[in-house]
Amino acid sequence: MTTNQTLARTLKLPSLVLFGLAYMTPLIVLGIFGVVASVTSGASAAAYLVATVAMLFTAFSYGRMAAAYPLAGSAYTYVRRTIDARVGFMVGWAVLLDYLFLPMVIWLIGAAYLQAQFPAVPTWVWIVSFIAITTALNILGIKVANRANYILMAFQVLVIGLFVALSIGSVVAADGAAGLVSPAPFTGIESSFASVAAGAAIAAYAFLGFDAVTTLTEETIEPRKTVPRAILLIALIGGVIFVLVSYTTQLVYPGGVFENQDSAAFDIAFQIGGNLFSAVFLAGLILAQFASGLAAQASASRLLFAMGRDGVLPRRFFAAVSKRFRSPVFSLVTVGVVGFVALFLDVATSTSFINFGAFIAFAMVNVSVIVYYVKRKSEGTSLNPVMYLVVPAIGGIVTLYLMTQLDSNAITLGLVWLAIGVVILGVITRGFKKLPPEIEFAEVED
Template sequence: MNNIFRTKPIESLIAETKGKDSLKKALGPLELTMLGVGAIIGTGIFVLTGVAAAKYSGPALILSFIVSGLACAFAALCYAEFASTVPVAGSAYTYSYAALGEFWAWIIGWDLILEYMVAIGAVAVGWSAYAVNLLGAVGINLPKAITSSPLEGGIVNLPAVLIILVITYLLVSGVEQSSKVNNIIVAIKLIVILLFIVLAVGHVKPANWHPFMPFGWGGVFSGAAIVFFAYIGFDAVSTAAEEVKNPQKDLPKGIVLSLLLCTALYIIVSAILTGVVPYLQFKDTAAPVAFALKQIGINWGSALVSVGAICGITSVLLVMMFGQTRIFFAMSRDGLLPKVFGQVHHKFKTPVKSTLLVGIVTMVIAGFIPIGDLAELTNIGTLAAFIIVSIGVVVLRYRRPDIKRGFKCPGAPITPAISVIFCAILIFMLPNITKIRFVVWFLLGIIVYFAYSKNHSTMNNDSSETAE
């Protein structure tokens, strides 16, 4: 059984990025930072703020964002060290392979598959809600049958399916083209967020902030566990490591700076949102920012915010799907998933087959599952990944002190330990049904590993592996 904990040498991982099935290095510091902002700012502000305020935090949503932001800040420092040390596609999966061994790498890779698949579905559902809202504002009312999942009284959420189809096509065409589109839509959504702040701040009524914590500290932490979904973008940034021109310098900057900027915007927007509209009114809307402007009579602003939200959420979809395909690519290249998904198209230099698989599966998820279940499942997957990455930083420092690190997590091992504690608390605060679903997925992953992945691993033919 020892060979299931064999680690993959960092030198071997980096060597694989230079073969015929390697990805094109096309991303500089600007593109990387925009990827970070593109992934982080979107569904958290435009969709989940309403869900979390109405059901969990109330006006104390501000505190929920601060708690989640702190948890992510400590985890982000751990990710930054790994990204600068192991600049290879796969994010936490690859880091775990280098530090903890194949079995833990498989578990976290399996976990990331769940995280990204359901995240893409949740974001697409949020995109659909804003698209339907915008069409309604100009007199085009789509029937519920094609805008809601069967569990919400519809047949299929068709807009959510169609946007994933478009993103899939874009990702197949190449990382440079995808990055250019992302830069444009990130700029649009930042302008729209600033516009919302300017339009709504004058309509804040302090009375709407009372009671500030209607659900107590338990509600604050439960809300933090839900809005944690809003922060998972920097995880997606690290999946681009293999396609960054200077990953040792640019990845840590992109991860940390994008997180700081986005946290500040989350806090400001959530404060204004709950100050403009009583938190309970957000209970039945998946488009809270546009809803808030409509409630105070700024209908043109509501329509404009919907346009910006659609652009913003599109960029989140783009980066999330990008991240998922790169994780599939890395796991397939290692033989833990069928090798066919590790192939790179000779012309586009993208993992086309992985991209098509992700597109098809997420279209089904987005079309037929409600957003609440999706967000909660994504959060527990992300939190588990953060815990393993934080532990992996400490382990790799012990096992490979000789490896050059472009960035070192300050305060280690205390900082990684704080990250583990924060994330464990947030997992504990998630609904029990979410934990049960996650355990079922975890057990299924163990079955798949021993039935397929262990026997097909490329490490079986690699004499350089290390078993510890």
């Protein structure tokens, strides 16, 4: 195996956008609909609108950094290159929070919907089954191919389209065409700006992964132009889908009181489409969740492997690769074990928990753009102050505000996670006196 291989640049803007949307799993807007609607008292569309605006500002900053540093590593790389290696480590540690616990949330949401359909089967059985199956498949080295992702994306779009169409039909049948125009999904029932902001903090979970296209930089034609455009389009298209779906769904079911908020969309699917559509909806959601969980666990294990290989985490454990399957077995098992935390959390708290890490990364990417502007200006390079100062400043402020609206337990757990990161950073830098080792985001061969 040579060390100077390069990848063929074949990807254009449409391919990147499709990849990013598939990675985001758009059907998740229905997966967490009940949670967002409950927190906002029926103003879920407003929550997604606020989250979309916040993500667009941050997506713009990601685009600026992707153009400046067309490398893998995303927020970790941007902060390390612009600010400081130690700060970069802490951002990477916050991102690790997302990687480690994202599979857990995916499995928890899937289990909540299966338990709603099969109430006789305890939730823990579904969670354990998800963990066991996905861990076994990932150890065997099985990956979801790009074509499979596109097929899955097409199925998700079909299910979402049917859900919206049936919702519209249900509203028209009950209230006529005039019922389709209503401020209720934005105003809710006795909702407030604080509750909408709290809902937006949870709704941001649906956007996780909009920056995933940065990993395809080496395979993209004109990446400094194409990747930033793709990031913005992914956030925008995703936001439009989320607002539209939450709006029409909220028209069908005003307010935010549900028998089970974790699986509310399943009951609504039955209401608008009967047994047949509710079965199709459940199948689509579980298929999307399973594929997403498989990919998320694989990604998390690769990050743990990279950190182990570079000495950030214990090398003998996390950098170990199965001779037979060529997969990072211990790292995969670690992610699976973390998934058992889902047995003790609900969807609202778990999504808030991983959003804490995401908001840290988002805020620091915005800060990185500002620092980059200051450095380039000191070197005599002129950059647009609106693009490199105003936009990232707004993005950073909005992101930090949304972070303060997260579940209090999630914030506490997030701060504990950061404290652990500070301790680890202190150890590997010998009291913060030396730079931490740099994480190389290389792929494990299967």
